[in-house]
Amino acid sequence: MKKYSLAVPLLLTLMMVSPRSSFAQKMKVLSGNFDFLKGQQELNVVxxxxxxxxxxxxxSENDYLEKRNKDISANKGTNEAEN
Known part of the structure; x- marks a missing residue:
């Protein structure tokens, strides 16, 4: 009976999780449509x-990077800030 002590909870967990994964990719379109994707093999997203x-x-990003480099230089040194 000890052989099945781990198998039963594992089996029950798999039975509960597997139906959830089959519904993971269903999408509800609220507006518009996905017709432009029909027949596409690749999609470039920017x-x-x-x-x-x-x-x-x-x-801005540049201001943040300058501030962050100054903070790192002050605390850890300029070598660490340059990496």
Whole structure:
């Protein structure tokens, strides 16, 4: 009986998880459609983060990187900041 002590909970877990994975890729389209994807083999997606800001000061990426390099240089040295 000890052989089955681990197998039973594992089997029950697999039975509960497997139906969830079969529904993982179903999508509900709220507006528009996906007709433009029909027949496509590849899709190139480009993410544009130019309007992104950091912290409450609304710092640009360059300002953030300069501030971060200064902080790292002050705490760990310039070699660490350059990496």
């Amino acid at each position: 993410f544009d983060y130019t309007p992104m800001t950091f912290y409450n000061e609304k710092m």
